[in-house]
Amino acid sequence: MSQNRKLPFGYKYCDGRIEPDEQEAPYVTKIAQAYVDGDSIHAIAQMMNHTGVSYRGDTTVWNKNMISRILQDQRYAGTDTWPALLRQETISVIASARAARKQSQLSNADIRSVRSKICCPRCLTRMTRRTSRKQNGVGWYCPTCNTYTKPISDMDLIDRITQRIDWLRQNEDQVTGAVPTILLSSEYQRCHRELNRKISDPKSSKEELCALARQAATELYQCFQGYNYAYESERIRRLLRDSNPSDEAFPSKLFHSIVSRVFLETSTHLTLQLTNQQMV
Numbered sequence: 001m002s003q004n005r006k007l008p009f010g011y012k013y014c015d016g017r018i019e020p021d022e023q024e025a026p027y028v029t030k031i032a033q034a035y036v037d038g039d040s041i042h043a044i045a046q047m048m049n050h051t052g053v054s055y056r057g058d059t060t061v062w063n064k065n066m067i068s069r070i071l072q073d074q075r076y077a078g079t080d081t082w083p084a085l086l087r088q089e090t091i092s093v094i095a096s097a098r099a100a101r102k103q104s105q106l107s108n109a110d111i112r113s114v115r116s117k118i119c120c121p122r123c124l125t126r127m128t129r130r131t132s133r134k135q136n137g138v139g140w141y142c143p144t145c146n147t148y149t150k151p152i153s154d155m156d157l158i159d160r161i162t163q164r165i166d167w168l169r170q171n172e173d174q175v176t177g178a179v180p181t182i183l184l185s186s187e188y189q190r191c192h193r194e195l196n197r198k199i200s201d202p203k204s205s206k207e208e209l210c211a212l213a214r215q216a217a218t219e220l221y222q223c224f225q226g227y228n229y230a231y232e233s234e235r236i237r238r239l240l241r242d243s244n245p246s247d248e249a250f251p252s253k254l255f256h257s258i259v260s261r262v263f264l265e266t267s268t269h270l271t272l273q274l275t276n277q278q279m280v
Contacts, residue, residue: 111154
């Protein structure tokens, strides 16, 4: 079983105090300098694999998540508790480089994957991306409600979703197993509207009304089907614990594993619906 580090790489306990680890600390500097010089996270991990230095006690194999943890750890600049291993200027350069790389790595595939889950919060219909001269930018359109959102760029949308996922990483205890408010499916709502319309139509037959009523009842039953929300919530928490921020522009795999819908208001306020039906 893998062992989690109790201290960041580069530090050790000595007589009850935290001090630089003579073997590890020089590699913190080496990793930081390699990144500043333009090496990728993957290349740095490969470099560390050839050193024989262990990130944790049970393995000398390095991966991108290990390098990312080191690059994003502000404690290396030094505090009252943590001796400085890097200059603040170096950490600032790393932060700027990481932000620039994330922006440049935003791919069309990431945008398309997010677009497939953007839904109207009122009718649950999947929204479509529209470029509108009238709106002066890119907006999202609900064909059922015939409404547009305010302009929002793809980059801004991705950033907002990523921020929510990062918040969940830091607050996994907020993912609960309580049964949420049930959302009626778009298919049920369609059947319900059609049934109401047919009831108001004197030409509608009894057989037609009964068929629509049965279909609506079936859809409503599906909405209230029993579901193990506690199990699903624990699965989400486990995925959040096992994930780590990296230099990828968008955590696509984690997003698709824990998010079922992204509700976008006309104001562009955003809410994530997790796979346990919880709203975040």
